[in-house]
Amino acid sequence: MPLTRRSVLFGSATAAFGLATGSCSLIDSGGGTSGELPSTKDVRGALEKLAKETGRETFQSVSVNSKEFHDVDLDAELLMDDGGVQNYEYDGSWKKKKYDEKTILTSPASVGIAGLPLDRLAAYAGKAGATVDTLAFRVDYVGKLHVEAWAKSDWVGLKADASGPVPELHHDDVAGVKAAIAEMVAVYGTRAERVGSFNEFVHMDADVDGCQAGVRIIRYPRIAAKATITQESRYDPALLFDPSNFDPTVAVTRKGTIAKEAGVEGTVWDWEYRRPPQGGAPLVSFGIGPKGPSVRVWLDADGGVAAVVNGECAAGSGWCPK
Numbered sequence: 001m002p003l004t005r006r007s008v009l010f011g012s013a014t015a016a017f018g019l020a021t022g023s024c025s026l027i028d029s030g031g032g033t034s035g036e037l038p039s040t041k042d043v044r045g046a047l048e049k050l051a052k053e054t055g056r057e058t059f060q061s062v063s064v065n066s067k068e069f070h071d072v073d074l075d076a077e078l079l080m081d082d083g084g085v086q087n088y089e090y091d092g093s094w095k096k097k098k099y100d101e102k103t104i105l106t107s108p109a110s111v112g113i114a115g116l117p118l119d120r121l122a123a124y125a126g127k128a129g130a131t132v133d134t135l136a137f138r139v140d141y142v143g144k145l146h147v148e149a150w151a152k153s154d155w156v157g158l159k160a161d162a163s164g165p166v167p168e169l170h171h172d173d174v175a176g177v178k179a180a181i182a183e184m185v186a187v188y189g190t191r192a193e194r195v196g197s198f199n200e201f202v203h204m205d206a207d208v209d210g211c212q213a214g215v216r217i218i219r220y221p222r223i224a225a226k227a228t229i230t231q232e233s234r235y236d237p238a239l240l241f242d243p244s245n246f247d248p249t250v251a252v253t254r255k256g257t258i259a260k261e262a263g264v265e266g267t268v269w270d271w272e273y274r275r276p277p278q279g280g281a282p283l284v285s286f287g288i289g290p291k292g293p294s295v296r297v298w299l300d301a302d303g304g305v306a307a308v309v310n311g312e313c314a315a316g317s318g319w320c321p322k
Helices: 040-055 118-126 173-187 249-254 259-260
Strands: 017-019 059-065 074-079 086-091 094-099 133-138 145-150 154-159 190-196 201-206 212-221 221-230 267-274 283-289 294-300 305-310
Touching: 017 283, 040 074, 040 086, 040 094, 040 118, 086 190, 118 145, 118 190, 154 221, 173 190, 173 201, 173 212, 173 249, 173 283, 190 249, 190 283, 249 283, 259 267, 259 283, 259 294, 259 305
Parallel strands: none
Antiparallel strands: 017 145, 059 074, 059 133, 074 086, 086 094, 133 145, 145 154, 190 201, 190 267, 201 212, 212 221, 267 283, 283 294, 294 305
């Protein structure tokens, strides 16, 4: 069952770290990190306690909380045998919280305690740029582990080596878009079905090694690329291409003028670079409309308006799939 692309665009995005595998307070006054976070020793001990109680180390996320802002020291999510996710919280002992049934969006990936870079807790907290409320480790849909910090009322992605925040890259800046695509390619590979921008992020829809689903990789300005599912099967191989050498200048700079150029009413919601419906080399297109991208304006390889299409295809126009 394919997913509506817009339905999987949102959620926390974080800095890629690496591949994951499928009775007293935690606060230690002698070993706490920035922002009154629990110490590495106490966090590891608490997670080992949960693993012993449950008989599993299938962590999808672990959040380490500051007692200045939270009532509990840790939150954790464990992937269960039925594909659902059991939530827990820790404040001296572990308590079960809500259970999330498996959905098409649920990642099948998890990580064990040894795969969590807990030894860098203090370093991560010290590089977030502000007092840290929560430090989170999360696994994305294809098994990449990400690190993020909630600081100054905003999520900040952190580099895997704890050397600092990830670069700030913006969707309306040509250099930022180039860098975002380069990051996504470096982490997730070159088999893109499309690259584009919508809702202030840059994305790449792609096939990724080891994943049997089609994924969307999202790069927000301050949070590194992260994968979620777009469809349950891989993309048609005929649609895939390597976006490494794509120059987004036309896509970024024409977004503000293309509606007037093409004579289309409405807001320009997105731009994409992908193969057109009838096949051929990838081209830039823009989604325009009063309430959503109901009209797609395609540019030719020279930047001229090649077609104005209501929906994906206009019968008899040459813009229908072969």
